[in-house]
Amino acid sequence: MRAAEPDEELVGLFFAVMARFRDHFFSTVEDEGLTPPQAHALRQLAEPISQRELAGCLGYDASHITGIVDGLEERGLVQRRGDPADRRVKQLVLTDEGRKVVHRLNQRLRRGTALEGLTAEDRRIMRRLLAKVVGDDPAAVPWSMGSPRRIERRTS
Amino acid sequence: MRAAEPDEELVGLFFAVMARFRDHFFSTVEDEGLTPPQAHALRQLAEPISQRELAGCLGYDASHITGIVDGLEERGLVQRRGDPADRRVKQLVLTDEGRKVVHRLNQRLRRGTALEGLTAEDRRIMRRLLAKVVGDDPAAVPWSMGSPRRIERRTS
């Protein structure tokens, strides 16, 4: 009779949808010749930000950013620009090519997400529900997979 | 006017929700003293299956299963049982303790998923929409994170 926890199935569905979404993400990203972390990073660079800020956005340790940006810079998608105001800082700026790639990437991520199986109305509802789940935390961390981003270890 | 791709925001929401879900998953699993792959494996063992079958369910390479099951067996959650019908095969059977842990794990995964922010009615709708997205593929791969499970490489 428990009305409290009716969501056995819902959790399963979530796992399944996430698997779909992840597979779609991986193949799209590979198609663009990007590594997953590079793709996540690119998606954060609409406006120029420092490497430190990028690390914050992505929930990565700052040390991890160096290699990711190295790759993006070599491919000519991003430029490191010294900040005159603080010479320790490097601002990350998308090149024209970088902007193109981000745009194409986002476009491809939208398509074929299986979300296409939904009607426009369904998607509207979905948007409303997901927004409710995410809550008003706009800083809601972007998705990255791999090991836990950071789990506070119980110092039992 | 493009009515074709209205889902910029929806994709973002999905990323965010998945990040939430993933964090919840990681901390829950760690709380149970399991590694993520162990948790995924446990969740597949309602019925006894062979290691090979488990690999199939999880989308892991079979070689990866050995270590995972080693850990579960050491913790007394799973037993390897030789199959009399085919002596190469090892059937994986949950112990009583294992059954308890799976139950607790699933319970905790249901709770605090942020899905709780939804009303029962919302959840019902969500279930319907997600089912639509997943389609009738019941073998929809369980979620596992880390590198792409397998991306068919274009033999250009």
Added chain:
DNA sequence: TATTGTTATACTCTATAACTATA
């Protein structure tokens, strides 16, 4: 002294390849 970015190193998750026992 504190902070940005870098380097070096290590750990986790997963795959591939080579092996064994059995079929």
Added chain:
DNA sequence: TATAGTTATAGAGTATAACAATA
């Protein structure tokens, strides 16, 4: 010869720690 499981190894994605330059 093919298949189930194991072992050894390698690679990707992270983190932590130590360091240089700047603040």
